Amino acid sequence: MEFTNHIVRLNGLMTLTTKTSLSAFVQYNTAIDGVIGNIRFRYNPRDGNDFYLVYDERLHTNRTRQTPALPFTDSRTVLLKYTYTFRW
Numbered sequence: 001m002e003f004t005n006h007i008v009r010l011n012g013l014m015t016l017t018t019k020t021s022l023s024a025f026v027q028y029n030t031a032i033d034g035v036i037g038n039i040r041f042r043y044n045p046r047d048g049n050d051f052y053l054v055y056d057e058r059l060h061t062n063r064t065r066q067t068p069a070l071p072f073t074d075s076r077t078v079l080l081k082y083t084y085t086f087r088w
Helices: none
Strands: 007-015 020-029 034-046 049-060 073-084
Touching: none
Parallel strands: none
Antiparallel strands: 007 020, 020 034, 034 049, 049 073
């Protein structure tokens, strides 16, 4: 049995100011016939504190490979995260 899989990835990072940044990760995977995307906005109000707003989504590129047809999107997540570094 032979298995071939192709994965194409794209990463990007844009620093908007010294306290904010935007990063993106997009991946196409032929094994799952899908695109996975992740966009993350980071805000750093001061050293040791970070707020993140994250958006994830998985899309089907070949929706007719199964019966009934797959939905356009498989999963979608919006996440708000806060990190705090304790100083001892």
